């Protein structure tokens with residue numbers, strides 16, 4: 222059991238706190254906004270109940286149990302007191318992160334590992350010199366209590382032992398860490414997702430297909446193979462000569478990065494900003510966001526459990 226401090230209790234922070242708690246760690250959670258910190262309790266309880274109902278958390282994990290495993294604290298000093306790992310999950314602005322890292326330098330135990338959840342910032346230049354030895358990125362995906370991938374990036378001066386500690390901790394919690402050789406914005410999965418996003422927005426803006434048809438192509442075409450094969454094992458099954466011929470034919474031109482999409486602009490202007498507003502590409506207004514999140518999580522749990530049963534192709538080439 223390690224003592225974990227999670228700084229920032231928003232979309233990611235409260236959910237990461239829950240993962241560490243379920244992993245058997247003692248967690249302290251804080252947020253500069255007291256209302257967000259208060260709200261985090263209910264969000265963790267709701268996510269925990271979904272996990273318990275789906276068999277992904279032990280049934281004896283009640284709200285009372287959770288309150289013992291994750292305590293909420295108003296001050297940073299109290300939150301990081303005695304912390305072995307500090308998860309930084311605050312807003313994605315360099316100034317805010319720089320200020321926080323300076324405060325942590327003052328308040329945190331000298332050997333605490335600093336693990337930033339940044340989506341796209343090279344945070345290492347923002348970390349004070351004295352903390353570089355224990356600074357790394359551990360980037361989670363939402364919802365982190367269901368999506369197992371965690372991208373790990375060591376800072377330029379990070380002690381390999383600090384990275385190994387965090388990697389081992391992730392593995393012990395059932396996560397799937399990948400250790401990247403260097404920081405690149407978007408890591409691996411989000412870069413690929415960004416490429417898909419560009420393509421989808423272009424198809425919509427050009428009126429090639431509707432949102433329903435595009436999602437049908439993904440769900441019934443791409444998605445069935447992806448969980449079993451990934452992209453590269455799928456290429457092995459297709460045959461690499463075809464991959465080479467497709468490249469040589471130059472039949473596909475990726476969309477250019479225009480920095481905006483007419484469809485997206487129109488939706489946002491109309492207040493259709495996604496599930497929380499009741500509509501986005503789809504009209505979700507028949508159900509509350511809570512009900513929709515729960516419905517999503519239930520399906521993700523069922524898929525995870527099925528995939529665990531089925532297994533992936535990666536690794537099979539050596540075992541059979």
Ligand SMILES: NC(=O)c1ccc[n+]([C@@H]2O[C@H](COP(=O)([O-])OP(=O)(O)OC[C@H]3O[C@@H](n4cnc5c(N)ncnc54)[C@H](O)[C@@H]3O)[C@@H](O)[C@H]2O)c1
Nearest residue numbers: 229231232233252253254257310311312313338339340363
């Ligand atoms: N939302 C995602 O899907 C996602 C996924 C992976 C990584 N991230 C990254 O995680 C981080 C947090 O993102 P989020 O989506 O949870 O944002 P969020 O806005 O939901 O939460 C951020 C929280 O940080 C708090 N905060 C700001 N400054 C603070 C400070 N100095 N001390 C304590 N709390 C402070 C805010 O009050 C807010 O509640 C960002 O770096 C983001 O890029 C987000």
